[in-house]
Amino acid sequence: MDTRSTLRTARTRGGMTQAELAQRVGTSQATISAYENGRKQPSVATLERLLAATGSRLAVEHGHAAVLRPSPAQEARVARTLADVIALAEALPTRHERELRFPRLSAA
Numbered sequence: 001m002d003t004r005s006t007l008r009t010a011r012t013r014g015g016m017t018q019a020e021l022a023q024r025v026g027t028s029q030a031t032i033s034a035y036e037n038g039r040k041q042p043s044v045a046t047l048e049r050l051l052a053a054t055g056s057r058l059a060v061e062h063g064h065a066a067v068l069r070p071s072p073a074q075e076a077r078v079a080r081t082l083a084d085v086i087a088l089a090e091a092l093p094t095r096h097e098r099e100l101r102f103p104r105l106s107a108a
Contacts, residue, residue, distance in 0.1 A: 007050055008036045014054035024053045 011021050011032075018032040034040040035050070042050065048058045070078070 003041065003047060004036050004038045007032075007042075007047070010051050010054040010056040011036075013056070016054060021050065021053060025049055 011018070014021075016024070017029075018036070019029040022029045022032045031040065032050075035042050044058070051058050
């Protein structure tokens with residue numbers, strides 16, 4: 001959410017100047033200007049109060065997370081990398097012993 005443009009749009013739709021909005025919410029015109037120009041960031045409670053003074057309201061809606069699908073080229077690159085890793089693992093020498101060996105634990 002772009003707080004700057006949201007506040008400015010709500011204020012102009014409400015037909016108010018920065019000074020009028022500031023007077024309505026009990027702050028200075030300089031503070032409203034700082035919010036609208038991005039020099040200051042209002043808290044959620046302050047933004048809610050500012051929007052309410054313009055006749056707007058703050059609403060939070062849950063959306064669905066965007067699903068990013070890899071391109072065919074990305075899938076092919078990952079597949080080649082995986083094949084290279086498997087080939088490397090198969091090429092490593094291995095020695096298998098009949099019995100597992102492990103260090104003896106000393107009595108504490």
